[in-house]
Amino acid sequence: MWTFFHKLGSPKWFYAISARLQPWFWALAVLLIVSGSVWGLAYAPADYQQGNSFRIIYVHVPAAFLAQSIFISMAIAAVIFMVWKIKIADMAAKVMAPIxxxxxxVALFSGAVWGMPTWGTWWIWDARLTSMLILLFLYAGVIALRGAFASRDSGSRAASVLAMVGVINIPIIKYSVDWWYTLHQPASFTITSRPAMPADMWWPLVIMVLGFYCFFVALTLMRTRSEILRRESTKHWVRELTRGAR
Known part of the structure; x- marks a missing residue:
């Protein structure tokens, strides 16, 4: 396992292995998102209370899941970079932040669109909405810190610290509907409990969530490969690679 871990930290090895993985994740992302969208938007039954307006769930929930998961991934990458000084972890954290x-x-906007017919307002300072807005500010802070220092390493360390500290907001987002009185509904589905929705509404949501995660992995691999070429441009293997591409 440690051998694989150290290999993963090699820009050259990561660049090669990601080239083989990337097409599979793109193909899965397209297949899952298209099939989930068609099933959810065209064939899933309308909600008995919200009618067809509930269908925005097939974008809102996957985007919200992914927004939180990416920040957790950034925090883990930040720990790996700060403790073991693995450059790939910092590169991955950098490219993940804009995603x-x-x-x-997308989660905030789709939630606002969904909130109008459901709650009668675009926005309310609800605990879940407010903590998600804080998450957006944390992402903006991480991105801004990387460009705020003359030294790239200083910017990387500052962004890593903010990611590690800011991850405390994730459990606040998750449990906000349990800790405070909020208009936001509880989780649509969890691992430990049976879904409240019927299967023909729930399965397309699961497919969309998986599709969004595959899209994230594929895009992260693609952007990390570009970051590797930019940072390692002086290395012999990169010069050979770019010379062969010409």
Whole structure:
């Protein structure tokens, strides 16, 4: 296991293995998102209370899940970078931040669109909504810190510290509906309990969540490969690679 861990930290090895993994994740992402969208938007029955407006769940919930998972991944990468000084972890954390910020914005925007017919308002300072907005600010802070220092290493360390500290917001987001009175509904489904929705509404949601995660992995691999080429441009293997590409 440690051998694999050390290999994963090699930019050259990661660049090679990610080239083989990336097409599979792209294919899975397209297959799952297309099938989940068609099933959820065209064939799933309308909700007995919300009607067809509930269908935004097939975008809102996967985006919200992914927004939180990406920040956790960034925090883990930050720990690996700070403790073991593995460059790949810092590269991955850097490329993940804009993806996480985009998913957080999608979750907030889709939630606002969903909230209007459901709650009668676009926004309310609800505990879940407010903590998700804080997550967006944390993503913005991580991205800004990387460009706020003349030294790339200083920016990486500052961004890593913020990611490790900011991850405390994730359990607040998750348990906000249990800790405080909120308008936001509880979790749509959990691992330990039976879903409240019927199967023909729940399965397309699961498919969409998996599709979003495959999309995230594929995009992260692609962006990390580009970051490797940029940072390792002076290395012999990169020069050979770019020379062969010409």
């Amino acid at each position: 996480g910020a985009a998913m957080t914005f």
